[in-house]
Amino acid sequence: MEKRKYVIIGAGPSGLAFAVRLMQRGEKDFVVLESEDSAGGLCRSEEVDGSPLEISGGHFLDVNRRKVLDMISLFMPRGEWDLYKRETRIFIHGREIGSPVESFIWQMPEEVQERYLRDIAEAGSNKGAPKPGKFVDWIYWKLGKSIAEDYMLPYNRKLFGENLDLLGTYWLEKLPSVSYEETLRSCREKRFFGKQPAHAQFFYPKKHGYGEVWRRMGEALGDKLRLGEKAERLDCAGRTVNGRYEADCIVNTAPWASFGELSGISDRAADVVRGLMYSSVDVDYVPANLDTEAQWIYYPDPALSYHRILVRHNFCPGARGYWTETNSTRAKPLAEGAFRHTSKYAYPLNTIGKNEAMDELLGELRQSNVHGLGRWGEWQHYNSDVVVERAMGLADSFLGGGR
Numbered sequence: 001m002e003k004r005k006y007v008i009i010g011a012g013p014s015g016l017a018f019a020v021r022l023m024q025r026g027e028k029d030f031v032v033l034e035s036e037d038s039a040g041g042l043c044r045s046e047e048v049d050g051s052p053l054e055i056s057g058g059h060f061l062d063v064n065r066r067k068v069l070d071m072i073s074l075f076m077p078r079g080e081w082d083l084y085k086r087e088t089r090i091f092i093h094g095r096e097i098g099s100p101v102e103s104f105i106w107q108m109p110e111e112v113q114e115r116y117l118r119d120i121a122e123a124g125s126n127k128g129a130p131k132p133g134k135f136v137d138w139i140y141w142k143l144g145k146s147i148a149e150d151y152m153l154p155y156n157r158k159l160f161g162e163n164l165d166l167l168g169t170y171w172l173e174k175l176p177s178v179s180y181e182e183t184l185r186s187c188r189e190k191r192f193f194g195k196q197p198a199h200a201q202f203f204y205p206k207k208h209g210y211g212e213v214w215r216r217m218g219e220a221l222g223d224k225l226r227l228g229e230k231a232e233r234l235d236c237a238g239r240t241v242n243g244r245y246e247a248d249c250i251v252n253t254a255p256w257a258s259f260g261e262l263s264g265i266s267d268r269a270a271d272v273v274r275g276l277m278y279s280s281v282d283v284d285y286v287p288a289n290l291d292t293e294a295q296w297i298y299y300p301d302p303a304l305s306y307h308r309i310l311v312r313h314n315f316c317p318g319a320r321g322y323w324t325e326t327n328s329t330r331a332k333p334l335a336e337g338a339f340r341h342t343s344k345y346a347y348p349l350n351t352i353g354k355n356e357a358m359d360e361l362l363g364e365l366r367q368s369n370v371h372g373l374g375r376w377g378e379w380q381h382y383n384s385d386v387v388v389e390r391a392m393g394l395a396d397s398f399l400g401g402g403r
Protein backbone atom coordinates (compact mmCIF):
# COMPACT_ATOMS: atom_id res chain seq x y z
CA MET A 1 0.00 0.00 0.00
CA GLU A 2 1.41 3.41 -1.04
CA LYS A 3 0.58 5.99 1.66
CA ARG A 4 0.02 9.61 0.57
CA LYS A 5 -1.37 12.75 2.13
CA TYR A 6 -3.47 13.36 -0.99
CA VAL A 7 -4.70 11.01 -3.68
CA ILE A 8 -6.32 12.90 -6.56
CA ILE A 9 -8.51 10.96 -8.98
CA GLY A 10 -8.58 12.33 -12.54
CA ALA A 11 -6.12 14.54 -14.43
CA GLY A 12 -8.56 16.86 -16.17
CA PRO A 13 -8.31 20.60 -15.47
CA SER A 14 -9.63 20.29 -11.90
CA GLY A 15 -7.31 17.44 -10.79
CA LEU A 16 -4.34 19.08 -12.53
CA ALA A 17 -4.99 22.53 -11.07
CA PHE A 18 -5.48 21.09 -7.59
CA ALA A 19 -2.17 19.21 -7.83
CA VAL A 20 -0.31 22.20 -9.23
CA ARG A 21 -1.65 24.38 -6.41
CA LEU A 22 -0.43 21.84 -3.84
CA MET A 23 3.03 21.98 -5.42
CA GLN A 24 2.99 25.78 -5.52
CA ARG A 25 2.26 25.77 -1.81
CA GLY A 26 5.14 23.37 -1.09
CA GLU A 27 3.05 20.20 -0.63
CA LYS A 28 4.64 17.30 -2.49
CA ASP A 29 3.04 14.29 -0.83
CA PHE A 30 0.40 13.41 -3.45
CA VAL A 31 -0.33 11.34 -6.55
CA VAL A 32 -2.79 11.92 -9.40
CA LEU A 33 -4.42 8.83 -10.92
CA GLU A 34 -5.66 9.16 -14.49
CA SER A 35 -7.37 6.37 -16.42
CA GLU A 36 -6.42 7.72 -19.88
CA ASP A 37 -2.89 7.74 -21.23
CA SER A 38 -2.78 11.55 -21.44
CA ALA A 39 -3.77 14.45 -19.16
CA GLY A 40 -6.44 17.07 -19.89
CA GLY A 41 -9.77 15.24 -19.57
CA LEU A 42 -12.50 16.79 -21.73
CA CYS A 43 -10.05 19.54 -22.73
CA ARG A 44 -7.65 17.26 -24.62
CA SER A 45 -6.67 17.94 -28.23
CA GLU A 46 -5.34 15.64 -30.93
CA GLU A 47 -3.83 16.40 -34.30
CA VAL A 48 -6.37 15.59 -37.02
CA ASP A 49 -5.84 16.47 -40.71
CA GLY A 50 -2.70 18.46 -39.87
CA SER A 51 -4.12 20.68 -37.13
CA PRO A 52 -5.31 20.37 -33.53
CA LEU A 53 -8.86 19.29 -32.80
CA GLU A 54 -10.54 19.30 -29.39
CA ILE A 55 -11.64 15.69 -29.18
CA SER A 56 -14.53 16.24 -26.74
CA GLY A 57 -15.87 19.33 -28.50
CA GLY A 58 -15.01 23.02 -28.89
CA HIS A 59 -13.02 24.50 -26.01
CA PHE A 60 -12.02 28.13 -25.47
CA LEU A 61 -10.58 29.95 -22.49
CA ASP A 62 -12.77 32.67 -21.02
CA VAL A 63 -10.99 35.95 -20.30
CA ASN A 64 -12.62 36.86 -17.01
CA ARG A 65 -10.84 35.06 -14.13
CA ARG A 66 -7.57 36.86 -13.40
CA LYS A 67 -6.25 34.29 -10.90
CA VAL A 68 -6.96 31.45 -13.33
CA LEU A 69 -5.29 33.24 -16.24
CA ASP A 70 -2.23 33.83 -14.02
CA MET A 71 -2.01 30.11 -13.19
CA ILE A 72 -2.54 29.09 -16.82
CA SER A 73 0.05 31.56 -18.11
CA LEU A 74 2.73 29.80 -16.04
CA PHE A 75 2.32 26.91 -18.48
CA MET A 76 1.28 28.77 -21.62
CA PRO A 77 2.22 32.46 -21.54
CA ARG A 78 -0.14 35.13 -22.91
CA GLY A 79 1.99 35.49 -26.06
CA GLU A 80 1.04 31.96 -27.09
CA TRP A 81 -2.69 32.78 -27.22
CA ASP A 82 -4.85 34.69 -29.70
CA LEU A 83 -7.73 36.76 -28.34
CA TYR A 84 -11.07 36.41 -30.17
CA LYS A 85 -14.37 38.25 -30.08
CA ARG A 86 -17.23 35.77 -30.09
CA GLU A 87 -18.89 35.34 -33.50
CA THR A 88 -21.50 32.62 -33.23
CA ARG A 89 -24.63 31.81 -35.18
CA ILE A 90 -27.86 29.89 -34.98
CA PHE A 91 -29.13 28.13 -38.10
CA ILE A 92 -32.88 28.69 -38.09
CA HIS A 93 -35.57 29.42 -40.73
CA GLY A 94 -33.09 28.42 -43.44
CA ARG A 95 -30.42 30.99 -42.55
CA GLU A 96 -27.73 31.90 -40.05
CA ILE A 97 -28.65 34.52 -37.48
CA GLY A 98 -26.64 35.86 -34.53
CA SER A 99 -26.80 34.54 -30.99
CA PRO A 100 -28.61 34.97 -28.63
CA VAL A 101 -31.76 34.66 -30.69
CA GLU A 102 -33.67 37.39 -28.76
CA SER A 103 -31.11 39.97 -29.95
CA PHE A 104 -31.20 38.89 -33.60
CA ILE A 105 -34.87 38.46 -34.46
CA TRP A 106 -34.39 41.24 -37.00
CA GLN A 107 -32.18 38.89 -39.05
CA MET A 108 -35.05 36.40 -39.49
CA PRO A 109 -37.47 36.40 -42.48
CA GLU A 110 -39.83 39.36 -42.09
CA GLU A 111 -42.92 37.17 -42.00
CA VAL A 112 -41.82 35.50 -38.74
CA GLN A 113 -40.43 38.53 -36.87
CA GLU A 114 -43.83 39.79 -35.73
CA ARG A 115 -44.79 36.37 -34.32
CA TYR A 116 -41.56 36.16 -32.31
CA LEU A 117 -41.99 39.65 -30.88
CA ARG A 118 -45.64 39.07 -30.00
CA ASP A 119 -44.76 35.80 -28.24
CA ILE A 120 -41.99 37.43 -26.19
CA ALA A 121 -44.36 40.23 -25.17
CA GLU A 122 -46.82 37.58 -23.99
CA ALA A 123 -44.25 35.46 -22.17
CA GLY A 124 -44.85 34.98 -18.45
CA SER A 125 -41.68 36.85 -17.49
CA ASN A 126 -43.00 39.98 -19.20
CA LYS A 127 -46.46 39.61 -17.68
CA GLY A 128 -45.34 39.27 -14.06
CA ALA A 129 -46.10 35.52 -13.84
CA PRO A 130 -44.10 33.62 -11.18
CA LYS A 131 -40.91 31.85 -12.27
CA PRO A 132 -41.64 28.12 -12.91
CA GLY A 133 -39.51 25.31 -11.43
CA LYS A 134 -39.26 23.10 -14.53
CA PHE A 135 -36.93 23.73 -17.46
CA VAL A 136 -39.58 23.44 -20.21
CA ASP A 137 -42.03 25.76 -18.45
CA TRP A 138 -39.22 28.19 -17.70
CA ILE A 139 -38.29 28.44 -21.40
CA TYR A 140 -41.87 29.37 -22.36
CA TRP A 141 -42.04 31.77 -19.39
CA LYS A 142 -38.76 33.49 -20.24
CA LEU A 143 -38.67 33.55 -24.05
CA GLY A 144 -42.20 32.91 -25.32
CA LYS A 145 -43.68 30.23 -27.54
CA SER A 146 -41.79 30.84 -30.82
CA ILE A 147 -38.26 30.83 -29.41
CA ALA A 148 -39.20 27.91 -27.15
CA GLU A 149 -40.62 25.73 -29.94
CA ASP A 150 -38.38 26.74 -32.85
CA TYR A 151 -35.08 26.87 -30.98
CA MET A 152 -34.65 26.25 -27.27
CA LEU A 153 -36.65 23.06 -26.85
CA PRO A 154 -35.48 21.23 -30.00
CA TYR A 155 -31.88 22.33 -29.41
CA ASN A 156 -31.83 21.24 -25.78
CA ARG A 157 -33.52 17.92 -26.65
CA LYS A 158 -30.70 17.27 -29.10
CA LEU A 159 -28.05 18.22 -26.53
CA PHE A 160 -29.37 16.68 -23.32
CA GLY A 161 -31.85 14.02 -24.49
CA GLU A 162 -35.57 13.83 -25.24
CA ASN A 163 -36.90 14.07 -21.70
CA LEU A 164 -36.43 17.71 -20.78
CA ASP A 165 -39.08 17.32 -18.06
CA LEU A 166 -36.31 15.91 -15.84
CA LEU A 167 -34.42 19.20 -15.85
CA GLY A 168 -34.66 21.98 -13.27
CA THR A 169 -34.10 25.72 -13.74
CA TYR A 170 -31.42 26.51 -11.18
CA TRP A 171 -28.61 26.52 -13.79
CA LEU A 172 -30.21 28.86 -16.28
CA GLU A 173 -28.27 31.91 -15.21
CA LYS A 174 -25.73 30.63 -17.76
CA LEU A 175 -28.13 31.63 -20.52
CA PRO A 176 -27.96 35.24 -21.69
CA SER A 177 -30.72 37.37 -20.23
CA VAL A 178 -31.91 39.89 -22.78
CA SER A 179 -34.75 42.21 -21.74
CA TYR A 180 -37.83 42.78 -23.89
CA GLU A 181 -36.73 46.41 -24.29
CA GLU A 182 -33.35 45.30 -25.62
CA THR A 183 -35.05 42.91 -28.05
CA LEU A 184 -37.30 45.70 -29.34
CA ARG A 185 -34.38 48.08 -29.68
CA SER A 186 -32.33 45.52 -31.63
CA CYS A 187 -35.28 45.06 -34.02
CA ARG A 188 -35.75 48.81 -34.40
CA GLU A 189 -32.08 49.63 -34.97
CA LYS A 190 -31.16 46.33 -36.66
CA ARG A 191 -28.10 45.78 -34.51
CA PHE A 192 -27.17 43.81 -31.43
CA PHE A 193 -28.50 44.87 -28.04
CA GLY A 194 -28.44 42.68 -24.96
CA LYS A 195 -25.95 40.38 -23.33
CA GLN A 196 -23.63 37.82 -24.82
CA PRO A 197 -23.53 34.40 -23.19
CA ALA A 198 -20.19 33.05 -21.85
CA HIS A 199 -17.07 33.59 -23.95
CA ALA A 200 -17.96 37.04 -25.30
CA GLN A 201 -14.18 37.21 -25.61
CA PHE A 202 -11.95 34.19 -25.42
CA PHE A 203 -8.43 32.90 -25.90
CA TYR A 204 -7.38 30.04 -28.17
CA PRO A 205 -3.73 28.98 -28.62
CA LYS A 206 -1.89 30.35 -31.66
CA LYS A 207 -0.01 27.17 -32.47
CA HIS A 208 -1.59 24.37 -30.46
CA GLY A 209 -4.99 23.08 -29.44
CA TYR A 210 -6.60 23.93 -26.09
CA GLY A 211 -5.31 20.60 -24.76
CA GLU A 212 -1.70 21.77 -24.87
CA VAL A 213 -1.87 23.81 -21.67
CA TRP A 214 -3.22 20.82 -19.71
CA ARG A 215 -0.67 18.49 -21.28
CA ARG A 216 2.09 20.82 -20.06
CA MET A 217 0.51 21.00 -16.60
CA GLY A 218 0.49 17.20 -16.44
CA GLU A 219 4.11 17.09 -17.55
CA ALA A 220 5.08 19.46 -14.71
CA LEU A 221 3.76 16.92 -12.21
CA GLY A 222 6.44 14.42 -13.26
CA ASP A 223 6.06 10.96 -11.73
CA LYS A 224 3.30 12.19 -9.40
CA LEU A 225 0.97 11.84 -12.39
CA ARG A 226 0.12 8.18 -12.95
CA LEU A 227 -1.33 7.90 -16.45
CA GLY A 228 -3.26 4.80 -17.48
CA GLU A 229 -4.15 4.08 -13.86
CA LYS A 230 -7.90 3.93 -13.45
CA ALA A 231 -9.37 4.27 -9.97
CA GLU A 232 -11.44 1.10 -10.13
CA ARG A 233 -12.16 0.58 -6.41
CA LEU A 234 -12.72 3.55 -4.11
CA ASP A 235 -13.28 2.85 -0.42
CA CYS A 236 -14.37 6.16 1.09
CA ALA A 237 -14.44 5.07 4.73
CA GLY A 238 -10.94 3.55 4.57
CA ARG A 239 -9.70 6.21 2.10
CA THR A 240 -8.07 3.65 -0.19
CA VAL A 241 -8.00 3.38 -3.97
CA ASN A 242 -7.63 0.07 -5.81
CA GLY A 243 -6.40 -1.48 -2.55
CA ARG A 244 -3.08 0.09 -3.56
CA TYR A 245 -3.15 3.72 -2.37
CA GLU A 246 -4.06 4.95 1.11
CA ALA A 247 -4.59 8.67 1.68
CA ASP A 248 -5.25 11.16 4.47
CA CYS A 249 -7.44 12.96 1.95
CA ILE A 250 -8.96 11.89 -1.38
CA VAL A 251 -10.01 14.45 -3.99
CA ASN A 252 -12.19 12.91 -6.67
CA THR A 253 -12.76 14.67 -9.99
CA ALA A 254 -14.01 11.57 -11.86
CA PRO A 255 -17.71 10.74 -12.38
CA TRP A 256 -18.91 9.01 -9.20
CA ALA A 257 -20.46 6.22 -11.26
CA SER A 258 -17.19 5.52 -13.11
CA PHE A 259 -15.81 3.34 -10.29
CA GLY A 260 -16.27 -0.40 -10.59
CA GLU A 261 -16.70 -0.47 -6.82
CA LEU A 262 -17.59 2.47 -4.59
CA SER A 263 -17.71 1.40 -0.95
CA GLY A 264 -17.71 2.91 2.54
CA ILE A 265 -20.73 5.11 1.82
CA SER A 266 -24.31 5.02 3.11
CA ASP A 267 -27.22 3.51 1.14
CA ARG A 268 -28.56 7.01 0.63
CA ALA A 269 -25.24 8.18 -0.85
CA ALA A 270 -25.19 5.13 -3.16
CA ASP A 271 -28.72 6.08 -4.29
CA VAL A 272 -27.59 9.62 -5.08
CA VAL A 273 -24.72 8.27 -7.22
CA ARG A 274 -27.12 5.95 -9.09
CA GLY A 275 -29.43 8.90 -9.79
CA LEU A 276 -26.81 11.17 -11.38
CA MET A 277 -27.50 11.62 -15.10
CA TYR A 278 -25.32 12.77 -17.98
CA SER A 279 -25.25 13.00 -21.75
CA SER A 280 -22.51 11.83 -24.11
CA VAL A 281 -21.08 13.58 -27.16
CA ASP A 282 -19.60 12.35 -30.44
CA VAL A 283 -17.21 14.66 -32.27
CA ASP A 284 -16.90 13.92 -36.02
CA TYR A 285 -14.34 15.71 -38.19
CA VAL A 286 -15.21 16.91 -41.72
CA PRO A 287 -12.30 17.98 -43.97
CA ALA A 288 -14.10 20.86 -45.69
CA ASN A 289 -14.34 24.61 -45.12
CA LEU A 290 -17.62 26.43 -44.51
CA ASP A 291 -18.63 29.82 -45.91
CA THR A 292 -19.18 31.59 -42.59
CA GLU A 293 -17.34 33.90 -40.21
CA ALA A 294 -18.74 32.10 -37.17
CA GLN A 295 -16.49 30.17 -34.82
CA TRP A 296 -19.39 27.90 -34.03
CA ILE A 297 -23.03 27.45 -35.16
CA TYR A 298 -26.01 25.97 -33.26
CA TYR A 299 -28.48 23.72 -35.13
CA PRO A 300 -31.91 23.24 -33.51
CA ASP A 301 -33.36 21.38 -36.55
CA PRO A 302 -34.38 17.90 -35.24
CA ALA A 303 -33.80 16.45 -38.73
CA LEU A 304 -30.05 17.01 -38.35
CA SER A 305 -28.29 14.63 -35.97
CA TYR A 306 -25.72 17.15 -34.70
CA HIS A 307 -26.50 20.16 -32.52
CA ARG A 308 -23.37 22.26 -33.08
CA ILE A 309 -20.64 22.76 -35.66
CA LEU A 310 -17.20 24.08 -34.73
CA VAL A 311 -15.67 25.95 -37.65
CA ARG A 312 -12.02 25.16 -36.98
CA HIS A 313 -10.65 27.31 -39.82
CA ASN A 314 -12.13 30.40 -38.12
CA PHE A 315 -10.21 30.06 -34.83
CA CYS A 316 -7.27 27.72 -35.36
CA PRO A 317 -4.60 29.49 -37.45
CA GLY A 318 -3.64 27.62 -40.62
CA ALA A 319 -6.27 24.92 -40.12
CA ARG A 320 -9.01 23.74 -42.44
CA GLY A 321 -12.15 21.76 -41.79
CA TYR A 322 -14.85 21.68 -39.15
CA TRP A 323 -16.32 19.21 -36.71
CA THR A 324 -19.82 18.33 -35.63
CA GLU A 325 -20.96 17.67 -32.04
CA THR A 326 -23.76 15.14 -31.63
CA ASN A 327 -25.43 13.58 -28.63
CA SER A 328 -24.16 9.97 -28.90
CA THR A 329 -27.73 8.60 -28.83
CA ARG A 330 -28.38 10.44 -32.13
CA ALA A 331 -25.08 9.67 -33.88
CA LYS A 332 -25.18 8.33 -37.45
CA PRO A 333 -22.87 5.52 -38.66
CA LEU A 334 -19.39 6.80 -39.38
CA ALA A 335 -17.90 6.85 -42.90
CA GLU A 336 -14.89 4.58 -43.27
CA GLY A 337 -11.65 6.24 -42.16
CA ALA A 338 -13.40 9.31 -40.72
CA PHE A 339 -12.39 10.67 -37.30
CA ARG A 340 -14.79 10.28 -34.38
CA HIS A 341 -14.24 10.62 -30.64
CA THR A 342 -16.93 9.72 -28.12
CA SER A 343 -16.95 11.35 -24.68
CA LYS A 344 -19.19 9.19 -22.54
CA TYR A 345 -19.30 11.79 -19.76
CA ALA A 346 -19.76 15.14 -21.53
CA TYR A 347 -22.63 17.06 -19.87
CA PRO A 348 -23.82 16.45 -16.30
CA LEU A 349 -27.62 16.78 -16.41
CA ASN A 350 -29.15 19.41 -14.16
CA THR A 351 -32.05 17.25 -13.05
CA ILE A 352 -34.61 18.46 -10.55
CA GLY A 353 -33.33 17.96 -6.98
CA LYS A 354 -29.75 17.20 -8.10
CA ASN A 355 -28.14 20.03 -6.14
CA GLU A 356 -29.76 18.95 -2.88
CA ALA A 357 -28.77 15.32 -3.55
CA MET A 358 -25.16 16.34 -4.30
CA ASP A 359 -25.06 18.41 -1.09
CA GLU A 360 -26.03 15.25 0.81
CA LEU A 361 -23.46 13.07 -0.96
CA LEU A 362 -20.57 15.52 -0.67
CA GLY A 363 -21.51 16.43 2.91
CA GLU A 364 -21.36 12.78 3.93
CA LEU A 365 -18.07 12.13 2.12
CA ARG A 366 -16.42 15.19 3.66
CA GLN A 367 -16.82 13.48 7.05
CA SER A 368 -14.40 10.81 5.72
CA ASN A 369 -12.11 13.48 4.20
CA VAL A 370 -13.13 12.49 0.68
CA HIS A 371 -13.97 15.49 -1.52
CA GLY A 372 -15.70 15.94 -4.87
CA LEU A 373 -14.22 18.56 -7.18
CA GLY A 374 -14.93 19.81 -10.70
CA ARG A 375 -17.47 19.04 -13.41
CA TRP A 376 -18.01 15.44 -12.25
CA GLY A 377 -16.88 15.48 -8.62
CA GLU A 378 -19.49 18.23 -8.02
CA TRP A 379 -21.75 17.31 -10.97
CA GLN A 380 -22.07 20.85 -12.28
CA HIS A 381 -21.84 22.48 -15.73
CA TYR A 382 -18.55 24.11 -14.80
CA ASN A 383 -16.24 25.37 -17.53
CA SER A 384 -12.51 24.78 -17.26
CA ASP A 385 -11.72 28.24 -15.88
CA VAL A 386 -14.32 27.71 -13.14
CA VAL A 387 -12.95 24.30 -12.12
CA VAL A 388 -9.41 25.70 -11.98
CA GLU A 389 -10.59 28.46 -9.66
CA ARG A 390 -12.42 25.95 -7.48
CA ALA A 391 -9.40 23.62 -7.41
CA MET A 392 -7.13 26.45 -6.27
CA GLY A 393 -9.67 27.42 -3.62
CA LEU A 394 -9.98 23.85 -2.33
CA ALA A 395 -6.19 23.39 -2.10
CA ASP A 396 -5.88 26.73 -0.29
CA SER A 397 -8.63 25.75 2.14
CA PHE A 398 -6.66 22.59 3.04
CA LEU A 399 -3.33 24.35 3.29
CA GLY A 400 -4.62 27.41 5.11
CA GLY A 401 -5.68 30.62 3.38
CA GLY A 402 -5.03 31.80 -0.17
CA ARG A 403 -2.10 33.56 -1.79
Ligand SMILES: Cc1cc2nc3c(=O)[nH]c(=O)nc-3n(C[C@H](O)[C@H](O)[C@H](O)COP(=O)(O)OP(=O)(O)OC[C@H]3O[C@@H](n4cnc5c(N)ncnc54)[C@H](O)[C@@H]3O)c2cc1C
Binds near residue numbers: 062230384
Ligand atom coordinates in the same frame (compact mmCIF):
# COMPACT_ATOMS: atom_id res chain seq x y z
C1 LIG B 1 -18.71 19.95 -25.68
C2 LIG B 1 -18.07 20.68 -24.54
C3 LIG B 1 -17.63 21.97 -24.74
C4 LIG B 1 -17.02 22.67 -23.70
N1 LIG B 1 -16.56 23.94 -23.94
C5 LIG B 1 -15.83 24.57 -23.01
C6 LIG B 1 -15.22 25.82 -23.30
O1 LIG B 1 -15.33 26.36 -24.41
N2 LIG B 1 -14.48 26.41 -22.33
C7 LIG B 1 -14.30 25.84 -21.10
O2 LIG B 1 -13.60 26.42 -20.27
N3 LIG B 1 -14.90 24.66 -20.79
C8 LIG B 1 -15.65 24.02 -21.70
N4 LIG B 1 -16.23 22.80 -21.41
C9 LIG B 1 -16.13 22.28 -20.05
C10 LIG B 1 -14.79 21.63 -19.75
O3 LIG B 1 -14.65 20.48 -20.56
C11 LIG B 1 -14.79 21.21 -18.27
O4 LIG B 1 -15.00 22.35 -17.47
C12 LIG B 1 -13.48 20.62 -17.81
O5 LIG B 1 -13.00 19.60 -18.64
C13 LIG B 1 -13.72 20.05 -16.40
O6 LIG B 1 -12.54 19.51 -15.91
P1 LIG B 1 -12.61 18.34 -14.86
O7 LIG B 1 -11.20 18.02 -14.53
O8 LIG B 1 -13.52 18.70 -13.75
O9 LIG B 1 -13.30 17.11 -15.64
P2 LIG B 1 -12.76 16.28 -16.88
O10 LIG B 1 -12.12 17.18 -17.87
O11 LIG B 1 -13.87 15.44 -17.35
O12 LIG B 1 -11.61 15.38 -16.27
C14 LIG B 1 -11.90 14.23 -15.50
C15 LIG B 1 -10.71 13.28 -15.64
O13 LIG B 1 -10.95 12.12 -14.83
C16 LIG B 1 -10.52 10.97 -15.55
N5 LIG B 1 -11.23 9.80 -15.00
C17 LIG B 1 -12.53 9.46 -15.15
N6 LIG B 1 -12.81 8.34 -14.45
C18 LIG B 1 -11.65 7.99 -13.82
C19 LIG B 1 -11.29 6.95 -12.92
N7 LIG B 1 -12.22 6.08 -12.48
N8 LIG B 1 -10.01 6.87 -12.51
C20 LIG B 1 -9.07 7.77 -12.90
N9 LIG B 1 -9.36 8.79 -13.76
C21 LIG B 1 -10.63 8.90 -14.19
C22 LIG B 1 -10.91 11.30 -16.99
O14 LIG B 1 -10.20 10.50 -17.92
C23 LIG B 1 -10.52 12.79 -17.06
O15 LIG B 1 -9.18 12.94 -17.43
C24 LIG B 1 -16.88 22.07 -22.42
C25 LIG B 1 -17.33 20.77 -22.22
C26 LIG B 1 -17.92 20.06 -23.26
C27 LIG B 1 -18.40 18.66 -23.05
